[in-house]
Amino acid sequence: MTRPAPFTSDTYDLTAPEDRATVIARLVAAAPLADTVGALLAGMDPWKRVGRTAEVMAERLRKDDPGAHRFAVMTPDAELLGAVIVRHPFLKGPYLEMLGLVSDARRRGIGRGVIDWMGANISGDERNLWLCVSRWNSPARRFYERVGFVEIGIIPDLVVPGTDEVFMRKTISPPA
Numbered sequence: 001m002t003r004p005a006p007f008t009s010d011t012y013d014l015t016a017p018e019d020r021a022t023v024i025a026r027l028v029a030a031a032p033l034a035d036t037v038g039a040l041l042a043g044m045d046p047w048k049r050v051g052r053t054a055e056v057m058a059e060r061l062r063k064d065d066p067g068a069h070r071f072a073v074m075t076p077d078a079e080l081l082g083a084v085i086v087r088h089p090f091l092k093g094p095y096l097e098m099l100g101l102v103s104d105a106r107r108r109g110i111g112r113g114v115i116d117w118m119g120a121n122i123s124g125d126e127r128n129l130w131l132c133v134s135r136w137n138s139p140a141r142r143f144y145e146r147v148g149f150v151e152i153g154i155i156p157d158l159v160v161p162g163t164d165e166v167f168m169r170k171t172i173s174p175p176a
Helices: 033-042 054-062 110-120 138-146
Strands: 011-015 021-026 068-074 080-087 095-101 128-134 150-156 164-171
Touching: 011 110, 021 110, 033 054, 033 080, 033 095, 054 080, 080 110, 095 110, 110 128, 128 138
Parallel strands: 095 128
Antiparallel strands: 011 021, 021 068, 068 080, 080 095, 128 164, 150 164
16 A cells, blocks of 8 residues: 655544644635634734734635645644644655644643654655744744754744744654
C-alpha cells in the first residue's frame, strides 16, 4: 500500500501524552470554521500583538495556496483548540507556518503532538522541520527549543517592520 502524500489527508488523529485525543482536520476555504478559527487566533498573541484582525486571519486560512496545508486542531467532540498551517514542500522538510493553540490547550502535549505529526509525515530525503518565531515571543521560543528546534539565524523585518523573527530548524535524521 502506498503512503499518501504528506499533509493531504482530511483528518489526522493525535494522542497527547495525557492520552487526550486530538484531531487535526483540514480547513476548507468555504467552510465557516475558517471565520471561527480566524477570530480565535486574532484574540491571542502573537497575532493580537501585531494587530491582525479576525478577517485578516480568516482570509489567511482561506487563501488559495497549494503549498500551504491548513488544519483546525480540535477534540474528537469538535471543541476548537487552535489551528496549524504547514508549508510543504520547503527545504528538505515542512515549514510550520503557524501554530496557535488556545490557552486551555497549552501544556497538554498537543503542540508536541503537532510537531511529532509533522515529523511523521516526511519521507525520502526530507529530514528537517522549519519555523520562524517572533524574537519577543519567549514562551513560544522556549516551547520550540524544548521539542528540539535550534536557532539558525535572525531575520529582521520579516513579518512586522522593526521586529525580528528567529528562524529555527529541527533535524529529524542525519543526511543520507
